Amino acid sequence: MKHVDEYRDGALARGVARRIAEEAQPGRHYRLMEFCGGHTHAISRYGVEDLLPENIRMIHGPGCPVCVLPMGRIDDAIRLAARPEVTLCTYADLMRVPASGATSLMKAKADGADIRMVYSTLDAIAIAEKEPDREIVFFAIGFETTTPPTALAIRLAQKKRLRNFSIFCNHVLTPAAMQAILEAKEGVEIEGFVGPAHVSTVIGMSPYRRFATDYHKPVVIAGFEPLDVIQAVLMLVRQINDGRSEIENQYRRAVTETGNNKAIDEMAEIFELRESFEWRGLGEIPRSALRLREPYAQFDAERRFCVVTLPARDNPACECGAILRGAKRPQDCKLFGTACTPETPMGSCMVSSEGSCAAHWAYGRFRQIERRKAS
């Protein structure tokens, strides 16, 4: 497949891997966080770690929208869906996220709530048009990548004068989370970041500058293909060896310095910053999430249905929080592979295919056995 296969080429990968092995200094640790779940997935799916030397450790970051959504917001969505007039439209990977009291959207659906899986915001708009007597609520989640499509849906709903469409807004911001990780007390030392791919196509490179200037951490923005990731690792190794901390762009085929101005303007027009928002595993992070501005209040499910998020406690044995901060690995969690599997997830990191527990379970759990045997 053109424009895909060349980024998964094994021979090219081995070439880059050889250079990494030559340049990585034996006495040194390279702890690199790939922020995005998309990178985590690529690393696991293609076995990228097998091509890296022992002293380079990839730490899977919190850039998986499903994983960082706090349980209280899933509870809200279930309560919304339980209202007889509401049809809740959601992406499929939210369906199995555990909510309070061992429920989930999947179980709520089996119990009779009108919950429909959609592939895009536009599907939800189409349902709203087709069923004017239903209140259609779109469960909007995601980083800066999925925010513009939500903005577009609101514009479209406005244009079509839809009175039965609203969004339950859970859009969050990447740079705020990266900062929270760097400032976390129980975090892990990170020498550099593999920076977001799709998010950066929207926001550009400049929002990451402060990580280089204020925190002296190199960031290499990389695409989601395995060759992108391994090349970004080489670029990070070089920066760390040279003592540099720069924002570099491996993903030049899609990311520019300033990003997509039209999308940025549209987001700024429709959304405003929340003062604070809870992230699973990272806690409350100030100015890290978006809500609809007042002129768009009619499209805001939180205002329309008076949603009040109640505090919800995760299973105390679940290590999703420490895993999302990079402080622990999936296999360090007692629940991993015993009580918590993709079929019966206890924590959100096991639900989304981009979550580090699910990725480790689905693609990489043979490694810990090999290591145990070796030691």
Add this chain to the structure above:
Amino acid sequence: MNKHEPLGRKLDLRHGRVDLSHGSGGRAMARLIADVFHAAFDNDWLRAGNDQAAFDIPGGRMAMTTDGYVVSPLFFPGGDIGKLAVHGTINDIAMAGARPLHMSASFIIEEGFPLADLSRIAQSMGEASREAGVPIVTGDTKVVERGKADGVFISTACVGVVPAGLELSGDKARPGDVILLSGAIGDHGVAVMSKRENLSFETEVLSDTAALHELVAAMVAAAGASIRLMRDPTRGGLAATLNEVAHQSKVGAQIDEASIPVAPQVAAACELLGLDPLFVANEGKLVAIVAPEAADALLAVMRAHPLGARSARIGEIVADEHCFVQMTTRFGGGRIIDWLSGEQLPRIC
């Protein structure tokens, strides 16, 4: 690690409810079958976990299977629910190495369903069964109120004769055995998906739906004694099939991504939809686990048959107490191929 409980936690039979993941061909479905149906019907044939049961009758050995079809949409590129029902049922018998003889078909029809569509489906079934030489000799018809079914559901059964001395079963794979695949994967799933109401996209991919009993007959004639087992990788795709075999035979499998044929259009559609072809359904492919010394000869026999022209040797069975299916990626790394978790593509067959 769930070394001893590869299907995960038991179902909560008091409070739990069936959800779509219980029909996806993955671990959740295996769990449902174990906890509900095996628990209630328990016997040696069922416990063997094959797509059919084979048992001795006076004068020989017989294979029997039953299957249900709920595919949506009813008509898709390369086939329809009727043709699929005939082929899928025949294939379940063929995977025992058996020769299918007669089949049945029962219809659950929703009030208001157009007669033209029903007739078109029946004609297609008739044609498929005549082509395969397996007549539909009995049937049943039920009509339910509007909204109590979705158009038409078809349930089938089929009986066949197992050649003397042949005993294929999912628990017979041994370390060193070779894994053969009869062609490119993912066509059926992608063809059906391309016509889904909320997902339609333009593609030239046709369902691979086909009756495999003649290909199987050629394989059995050439080297029947060397075949440990055969499976058709339908729901849950190649990944589910290999995991089932690993689980039943208590072995692992090691496969090589570069050796698995995938049509470029299927690869492109999967890329677009975020699917992995390894998990996408097939309706005209088989996986054969065979003794290593017979692998090359069998591969040649498969390739000589039109339905096996793109057959490939994709890996081997290995000893592994964890029953992992592992793959060397094209990129050069290693990964597990797990069962499909959750519901990815409901009502694919």
